Every structure is written in C-alpha cells, then in structure tokens.
Amino acid sequence: MSSTPGTPNRSSSNAPSVRAPSSKASSKPGSNTGTPRRGTSTPLSLAASDLAGLGLEDSVDEEFLRREAEKYREVPVPTLKQEELIAKVKEDEEKTGKKNISLVVxxxxxxxxxxxxxxxxxxLGEMSEKEKTANERGSLRVGKSSFAFAWGLDALGDERDRGVTIDIATEHFETPHRNVTLLDAPGHRDFIPAMISGAAQADVAMLVVDASPNAFEAGFERGGQTREHAWLVRSLGVKEIIVGVNKMDVVDWDQYRYEDIVAGLKPFLAAAGFAGARTTFLPLAAMKGTNILNDTLPEDADWFKGPSLMEALDRVGVPERPYAAPLRIPISNVFKGQTAIASGVACQGRLASGVVQCGDQVRVVPGDVIASIRTIEVDDDSAPFAVAGQNVTLYLAGVDANQLCIGAVLCPVSYPIRLVSRFQAQILVFDVTTPIITGTAVELFHHSVNVPANITRLVATTDKAGNVVKNNPRVLQKGTTAVVELTLRAATGSSRPAMIPLETAKENKEMGRVLLRRGGETIAAGVVSELL
Known part of the structure; x- marks a missing residue:
C-alpha cells in the first residue's frame, strides 16, 4: 500500500524507528494496551492512536524528516522581471541571429x-600588430620563435618559460552568427585539473592533433592526452567537436596522412559518444594561418572541399539553456580587482542555470554568507544581467574574499544547492589498467573543485538504457556502465568528511556531472543519480 506524500511508509526499509506499544497484553483489568476493549474510547486515547499511526512520536528519525522536507520543498519559479529578461534574450538572439557559445580547445x-x-x-584583429611584434621579439629572445602566436594566450611567466599552457586562458571573438568565449586548456597531463575546469564551462570542443610524423600516434596511444581529453569533454556534456589536424604544412598537405588520422579518430570519437553529424574534421596550418579565417588552401590541398575553421565555428549548434531553472553559478576564480567598471571582491564562473541581475542577493554554498551583486561583466563588458550559458565576472558586496572559494556555488537565497558527502552516481568505466572494486580511492572532480573520495559500494551494473544487469558486482571492468556509491574523505587533519555542493542530473544536468581519476588517469565519468 502506498503512503501519503510526506508520511513515512511503514513497510519501507528506510522508515524511521518508532517506539511501538508493547506487544504484551497487560494483566491488569482495564488496561488500554494490547487488544482494545469494546466500548467508548477517550479523546486522549484516540489522539495517541492517531499520533502513533502518523508516526509523529518523539522518536521519529530527524534525518528522515529532513530528507522528506527536502524532497517536497518547492522549486522557485522565475519572477516576472526574470521572465521579461529571458524573453528579451531570446528576442535579441532571433533579431541579431547571434548566439553565445563557449569553446574549449x-x-x-x-x-x-x-x-x-x-x-x-x-x-580577426583581436591581437594587435604591436602585441604580435612584442611577442615575436620576446619569444625569439628566449630561443622559442615559434611560440610568438601562442604567447598571445600563454601570458604567465611560467607558461612562457616552460613553453606549455598551465592555466585556462579566456578570450572572446565573434563569427557572423556566434559570440564565442574561447577557453584555451592545458595539454600536459600534469595540468589535467585545469583542463577539466575549462571543459566543464564549454558547449563545444576543438580537438587539435599534430599531423607531423609520429606526433599524432604519440598523442593518441595510451598515455597520450588526445584520447583522455576527448573522453573528458564528452563526459562533461560537450556533444559537438571540431577536430583540427594541425601542422599539415609540415607533411606537405599529404592527403593520405590526413585521411589516415581521420580514419583513426572517427571510430574512437563515435565510441566516446560524439555523433558523426556533430563531428567536423579540418586540415590546418596554424603558423601560416591556412584554412583558419577563410578556405583558401594551397594547390597541394585541393583535395579538401570542406569549410574553414571560422566557417565551422559559425555553424556549431547551441544547446538549450535552462534559463528558468534556479540560479547556479559554480565559481572558477576569486580575486580582488579593480577595473574601469568596478572594483572590490570578485568571482568568475559560468551560469549553469538561471538568471542573475545587478542588485540580486545570492547565497554562497558552502557557507552561510549572503552577498549582493554590485556589477556584472559579460565578455569584459558591463551588463545589467546575465543568463544561463554565459561566462561572467561578478563584483560582490557584503562578502570578503576569504568567504569565497573555487568550487563554491552562488544560489538563490531561498533555494540553495545541497551539500553532500555521500551520493550515488551512474558511471561509465574508461580504459582502466586496474579494475574498480569496493573501497577504491579516487579523486572526484566536479566543475572547478576536486576532492578525495572512496567508492564505498558497487550498487549494480547496468545496460546503456540504465536497466540493472547485475546487483552488487564484485568488480567493474573497462567499458562497464554501473551505479556506484561514493563517499568523500575527510581533509587532512580533519575528522569531519568533506562536503561539496551537488544536485542530481535529473534536477540540473550541469550540476550533476562528475569525473573520477586515480593514479594520474581518468578512470570513469558519469552523473549523480541520488543524494544520500
């Protein structure tokens, strides 16, 4: 028999323990315990009976009641003002024909x-001739003349000294039909956490491979980052990918070399979950600027009839934005800054869902801090509001920088995201060297935060549709889809378990994706299915 919503189900294994009346009949005449006597009951005994039937005695499990209240809390709907802003955004997109996308490279x-x-x-004119000349001179001075264009994004001293990207670089540019936020991610395996942080903010990915002799093979074989990066971006929700086969000038635009690389990547990308219709391959020569802004190719490349990089970017699909969902902004950076527009405590992040306006109050989770939005910057320009899918810088009032942290989430005051230390997730196991078993220690990645955790239970293996194949499996092998229970480990020196803000994928797809890494390799990825 089903229970009334909000009322504990007495037959459920999750029901609270309630102190029941003694099963022994009293030996005293007139006792009210045991089998009730015929006759009129007193109001007091009726009330006691009702309380017992409703499970409202003082021994009801408080944790159960908290979960029930959480289950039935009301999801806020957009205010009239927010609905007007959402309508304005959609109208502007239709009028201008331009939509916002985030591209991770x-x-x-x-x-x-x-x-x-x-x-x-x-x-495109986004880098001035003066800046280009300065970068050429600087890179030539340190013996890295081929890095002149790369220094336009690799601005950190360590990046220029080592010749590798370390942190996410963010730039903005436009195509005829797209406003693009560019996220240039590190390729070195030592900086995978930064790469994951960038990919978690992206709608579209560009995978760059090196056509030089043996270079593609080095990146595509086990241990190379081509495979792992493709798995990661797909696991983080990116459905469309552009593959740039770079340095084609080094191999004299050899058609067979290009086709060999494409033939190697196509089945792998399909297995990773990228549909053929949403996968584009392009031959490129970055240093010479060939096939980037226009499709003018040398005679040696007359065999390629496809689009240029600019044309491919202009055609990419834009995912449906959850404008009407509750506000969720995972923080990817915190700083104290001063610009011509604003100054003070600021944070950066991408709106996973919802709408935010200047003057709004938001709750910072974790923490019990409420801040006010002073200024909003979208693509380095001041804006009165921002919507889901946009990368923003928010200047805040009523909060100190030490009360914010990377990985925290800004939410509506009345509807904060839950903090959890234990949850279930449906995952896909990647090409692991060692099978996953109960107790496996992992590093859990969620947006810009990563915390240690343990796989405390292998709940079930499933098919691709999510149907249970086997309960309580002993191990999880490569290619297995499974439901597992994860428990966060306490931070070093603390006895309390770590907690992170999470939602199930059913509640919010953007906030429900997780990645699992172990020993420097990504072993699984999936979505949160239940908060425990």
Whole structure:
C-alpha cells in the first residue's frame, strides 16, 4: 500500500524507528494496551492512536524528516522581471541571429593549440600588430620563435618559460552568427585539473592533433592526452567537436596522412559518444594561418572541399539553456580587482542555470554568507544581467574574499544547492589498467573543485538504457556502465568528511556531472543519480 506524500511508509526499509506499544497484553483489568476493549474510547486515547499511526512520536528519525522536507520543498519559479529578461534574450538572439557559445580547445601537448588560437585572434584583429611584434621579439629572445602566436594566450611567466599552457586562458571573438568565449586548456597531463575546469564551462570542443610524423600516434596511444581529453569533454556534456589536424604544412598537405588520422579518430570519437553529424574534421596550418579565417588552401590541398575553421565555428549548434531553472553559478576564480567598471571582491564562473541581475542577493554554498551583486561583466563588458550559458565576472558586496572559494556555488537565497558527502552516481568505466572494486580511492572532480573520495559500494551494473544487469558486482571492468556509491574523505587533519555542493542530473544536468581519476588517469565519468 502506498503512503501519503510526506508520511513515512511503514513497510519501507528506510522508515524511521518508532517506539511501538508493547506487544504484551497487560494483566491488569482495564488496561488500554494490547487488544482494545469494546466500548467508548477517550479523546486522549484516540489522539495517541492517531499520533502513533502518523508516526509523529518523539522518536521519529530527524534525518528522515529532513530528507522528506527536502524532497517536497518547492522549486522557485522565475519572477516576472526574470521572465521579461529571458524573453528579451531570446528576442535579441532571433533579431541579431547571434548566439553565445563557449569553446574549449584541447589536445596533446605541443599539438599547437595556443598557436592556432593566437593566429585566429590575430587574423580577426583581436591581437594587435604591436602585441604580435612584442611577442615575436620576446619569444625569439628566449630561443622559442615559434611560440610568438601562442604567447598571445600563454601570458604567465611560467607558461612562457616552460613553453606549455598551465592555466585556462579566456578570450572572446565573434563569427557572423556566434559570440564565442574561447577557453584555451592545458595539454600536459600534469595540468589535467585545469583542463577539466575549462571543459566543464564549454558547449563545444576543438580537438587539435599534430599531423607531423609520429606526433599524432604519440598523442593518441595510451598515455597520450588526445584520447583522455576527448573522453573528458564528452563526459562533461560537450556533444559537438571540431577536430583540427594541425601542422599539415609540415607533411606537405599529404592527403593520405590526413585521411589516415581521420580514419583513426572517427571510430574512437563515435565510441566516446560524439555523433558523426556533430563531428567536423579540418586540415590546418596554424603558423601560416591556412584554412583558419577563410578556405583558401594551397594547390597541394585541393583535395579538401570542406569549410574553414571560422566557417565551422559559425555553424556549431547551441544547446538549450535552462534559463528558468534556479540560479547556479559554480565559481572558477576569486580575486580582488579593480577595473574601469568596478572594483572590490570578485568571482568568475559560468551560469549553469538561471538568471542573475545587478542588485540580486545570492547565497554562497558552502557557507552561510549572503552577498549582493554590485556589477556584472559579460565578455569584459558591463551588463545589467546575465543568463544561463554565459561566462561572467561578478563584483560582490557584503562578502570578503576569504568567504569565497573555487568550487563554491552562488544560489538563490531561498533555494540553495545541497551539500553532500555521500551520493550515488551512474558511471561509465574508461580504459582502466586496474579494475574498480569496493573501497577504491579516487579523486572526484566536479566543475572547478576536486576532492578525495572512496567508492564505498558497487550498487549494480547496468545496460546503456540504465536497466540493472547485475546487483552488487564484485568488480567493474573497462567499458562497464554501473551505479556506484561514493563517499568523500575527510581533509587532512580533519575528522569531519568533506562536503561539496551537488544536485542530481535529473534536477540540473550541469550540476550533476562528475569525473573520477586515480593514479594520474581518468578512470570513469558519469552523473549523480541520488543524494544520500
């Protein structure tokens, strides 16, 4: 028999323990315990009976009641003002024909990612001739003349000294039909956490591979970052990918080399979950700027009839934005800054869902801090509001920088995201060297935060549709889809378990994705199915 919503189900194994009346009949005449006597009951005994039937005695489990209250809490709906803003955004998109997308550029180290994007920005006029000349002189001075365009994005001293991207570089440019936020991610395996942080903010990915002799193979074999980066971006919700086969000038635009690389990547990307219709391959030469801004190719490449990089970017699909869902902004950076527009405590992040306006109050989770939005910057320009899918910088009032942290989430005051230390997730196991068993220690990645955790239970293996194949499996092998229970481990020196803000994928897809890494490799990815 089903229970009334909000009332504990007495037959459920999760029901609270309630102190029941003694099963022994009293030996005293007139006792009210045991089998009730015929006759009129007193109001007091009726009330006691009702309380017992409703499970409202003082021994009801408080944790159960908290979960029930959480289950039935009311999801806020957009206010009239927010509905007007959402309507305005949709109207502007239809009128201008331009939509916002975030593009993450990934690939094996030295594939030419930063050089390619630096060249694109230069050709578009986003990098001045003066800046390009300064970068050429600086890179030549340290014996790295080929890094001139890459220095347009690799601005950190360590990045320039080591010749590799370390942190996410963010730039903005436009195509005829897209406003693009560019996220240039590190390719070196030592900086995978930064790469994951960038990919978690992206709608579209560009995978850059090196066509030089043996270079593609080095990146694509086990241990190379081409495979792992492709798995990661797909696991983080990116459904469309552009593959740039770079340095084609080094192999004299050899058609067979290009087709060999494409033939190697196509089945792998399909297995990773990228549909063929949403996968584009392009031959490129970043240093010379060939096939980037326009499709003018040398005679040696007359065999390619596809689009240029700019044309491919202009055609990418834009996912449906959860404008009407509760506000969720995972923080990817915190700083104290001063610009011509605003100054003070600021944070950066991408709106996973909802709408935010200047003057709004938001709750910072974790923490019990309420802050006010002073200024909003979208693509480095001041804006009165921002909506889901946009990357923003928010200047806040009523909060100190030490009360914010990377990985925290900004939410509506009345509907904060839950903090959890234990949850179930449906995951896909990648190409692991060692099978996953109960107790496996992992590093859990969620947006810009990563915390230690343990797989405390293998709940079930499932098919691709989510149907249970086997309960309580002993191990999880490569390619297995399964439901597992994860428990966060306490931070060093603390006895309390770590807690992170999470939602199930059913509640919010953007806030329900997780990645699992172990020993420097990504072993699984999936979505949160239940908060415990």
């Amino acid at each position: 990934v690939g094996h180290v030295d594939a030419g990612k930063s050089t390619l994007m630096g060249r694109l920005l230069y050709d």
